Amino acid sequence: MAINHISFFSDQLQMMTSMNVILPDHPNGQGDVLLLLHGLGDDEHAWIAQTNLVDYAKKTQTTIIMPRAERSYYTNAMNGKKYGDFVGEEVLQRCQKWFHLPDDRARTFIAGNSMGGFGALKFGLGYSETFSKLFVLSAMPDIKASWQANPDRDAWFQSLFGSPDQVTNSTNDIGYxxxxxxxxxxxxxxxxGREDPFFAMNDRLAQQIEIKRLRHTFVTVPGGHEWRLWDQAIDRILKMIATHERHNVIL
Incomplete structure (x- = not known):
């Protein structure tokens, strides 16, 4: 695999930023694209450093794009940093031009863990014309519930979202x-993981998805909020993308 670390000026962020892109060694023109998002406190290097992603990717024709999103919760913040537009639009558009990637919904996927799971839901559902499937790993899917449970985050969340009322029926409201x-x-x-502190939120999320009758699989495994599980999951995800599986899987 070719691992590319790219520093560039973002039009949406109006500053320098970076991303990692894994490309197939011998692309055959039939490969897929995965936008892979990091969690809170991590960066564009996390998936490469914490998992066997590169080894798994060697067996596929999938291009994997990992942008840097800071502690943004993938939103257009009240403080002016437009991480929602940056990740939701600019990153994929730039990579399509730079690397001649397909602009094909059937071959474009999004995944993320923790905060990145929230981002995968937000962009996968908010840009449903772009992504054919989203992979949501141990997500924190409910901003308002997290805000209420963590009053020490009030100033930070205000800088991102404004107020809890402004989250309701917005692009940051996953239920909406x-x-x-x-x-x-x-x-x-x-x-x-069934011992994950976000498991109850994920269970409620699964119920919301099922009520709407969307195509959905919910895999639960023993364990917590940990890279050991996400390593297993990303291996399976790349295999699913490679074969475009549409069946329940057991890890």
Whole structure:
């Protein structure tokens, strides 16, 4: 695999930023694209450093794009940093031009862990014309519930979202995005450890998705909020993408 670390000026962020892109050694023109998002406190290097992603990717024709999103919760913050537009639009558009990637919904996927799982839901559902399937790993899917449970985050969340009322029925309200989905909604593959502190949130999320009757698989495994599980999951995800599986899987 070719691992590319790219520093560039973002039009949306109006500053220098960076991303990692893994490319197949011998692309055959039939490969897929995975936008892979990091969690809170991590960066564009996390998936490469913490998992066997590179080894798994060698067996596929998938291009993997990992942008840097800081502690943004993948939103257009009140403080002016437009990480929502940066990750949701600019990153994929630039990579399509730089690396001649397909602009093909059937071959474009998104995944993320923890905060990145929230981002995968937000962009996968908010840009349903772009992504055919989203992979949601141990997500923190409920901003308002997290805000209420962590009052020490009030100033930080205000800088990102404004107020809890401003989250309601917005692009940061995952329940609202689920409710807006139509027949062309992307498929959702959800994964969470049963001892994960976000498991209850993920269980509620799964119920919301099922009520809407979206195509959905919820895989639960023993374990917590940990890279050991996400390493297993990303291996399976790349295999699913390679074969475009649409079946329940057991890890």
């Amino acid at each position: 995005l689920i409710a807006q989905q139509q027949n062309n909604a992307p498929e959702i593959w959800q994964f969470c």
